Amino acid sequence: MGAISVKSKHLLGLKGMDRQDIADILDRAAYWERQPKVSDALRGKFVANTFFENSTRTRFSFEMAEKRLGAEVLNFSAAESSVQKGESIYDTMRTLESIGIDAAVIRLKPTGVLEELAGKLNVALVNAGDGNNEHPTQALLDLYTMRKHFGEIKGLTVSIIGDIKHSRVARSNLWGLTAMGANVAFCAPDTMQAPELEHYAPFVTMDEALQADIVMMLRVQLERHDKGLIRSAEDYREQYGLTAERAARMKPHAIIMHPAPVNRGVEIDDELVECGRSKIFTQMEHGVPIRMAVIERVLTS
Structure with missing residues (x-):
């Protein structure tokens, strides 16, 4: 079974997403639920979990998903980063992009920043919760x-x-x-x-x-x-x-x-x-x- 069809390299929210795209994701999840625990579908891909807001449960779920797909995983916590010293979220993400990640899972408090990042970065972004906007x-x-x-x-x-x-x-x-x-x-x-x-x-x-x-x-x-x-x-x-x-x-x-x-x-x-x-x-x-x-x-x- 091939990868599901896509219209965007990002998943920023469900607002405006059509029924078929959502159904495709649900169908593909059903496929993965039936598979053995570890795949090499994303071997050689690097994914950064960038959490500027804490959520252990969501981060672990994403990390498990990434590792089951065979991806290499980098975990980033704002509490341990240069963001605490004044570095902007954009600069942090540009740094991660520069060192070679393919995708970033992002959770952050401000609303609107994620969409702005998507317009400036070349890596794929997945919204893990942004402000009062979407999850x-x-x-x-x-x-x-x-x-x-x-x-x-x-x-x-x-x-x-x-x-x-x-x-x-x-x-x-x-x-x-x-x-x-x-x-x-x-x-x-x-x-x-x-x-x-x-x-x-x-x-x-x-x-x-x-x-x-x-x-x-x-x-x-x-x-x-x-x-x-x-x-x-x-x-x-x-x-x-x-x-x-x-x-x-x-x-x-x-x-x-x-x-x-x-x-x-x-x-x-x-x-x-x-x-x-x-x-x-x-x-x-x-x-x-x-x-x-x-x-x-x-x-x-």
């Missing part, structure tokens, strides 16, 4: 999980509950799900809504959100309590957490999802994290084959 590989592994469970995505109803305003996961899922023909609704406290997204998905009540085929909870940044966005973790759970009582009101066939890491007992009750209808750890399992498909995609364009 495309998280959404792709979510889509993969949904399709594997339900057979297809078109026609599914998906409720995304939590801090929509600051969530790149919510945005990437919105663009990917709507491209695949799903119906998306958001549920959030007033302080965590994103009015600019209302044109694409309505904000509904918690009771309405529970009637979806997929109930996706978002991680709550508990430090936002200090900024007045939530009164307390206990209050958030009472108003917007997926409690055992609320889960009992979900449709019998519905599943629970969460991008992780989970604040147990805040956005979701501890007993639900690994219950029969939860796909949280299944999502994590799907991260490696999805990222294999994505890394292969950008390096074979």
Whole structure:
């Protein structure tokens, strides 16, 4: 089986990506999930994991995907780099390009910088999360999980509950799900809504959100309590957490999802994290084959 077709050497986000391109990535991930652990598909390719924002789980998932494809992997941490001494993100990336990398997986806090880098660098770039913008590989592994469970995505109803305003996961899922023909609704406290997204998905009540085929909870940044966005973790759970009582009101066939890491007992009750209808750890399992498909995609364009 050949490499999946591509239209760009980068994967910066899912906004604007068409249904067929997304389906190609999901199909290729299914191929890689069936294969033995190690391939030589990308032998001789060098990939740098450049994390200007910490995320051990995402970096390990990308590193595992790259090594399973046979690529040579360089891991970069901003906490140990010249960025701490004043070097710009652009200069750091130009340095890595100069020493011969073929692709870079980038995670960074500022929004808009990634697109700017893509216009200036010749290496392939993969977005591992940028600001409040997108986290495309998280959404792709979510889509993969949904399709594997339900057979297809078109026609599914998906409720995304939590801090929509600051969530790149919510945005990437919105663009990917709507491209695949799903119906998306958001549920959030007033302080965590994103009015600019209302044109694409309505904000509904918690009771309405529970009637979806997929109930996706978002991680709550508990430090936002200090900024007045939530009164307390206990209050958030009472108003917007997926409690055992609320889960009992979900449709019998519905599943629970969460991008992780989970604040147990805040956005979701501890007993639900690994219950029969939860796909949280299944999502994590799907991260490696999805990222294999994505890394292969950008390096074979």
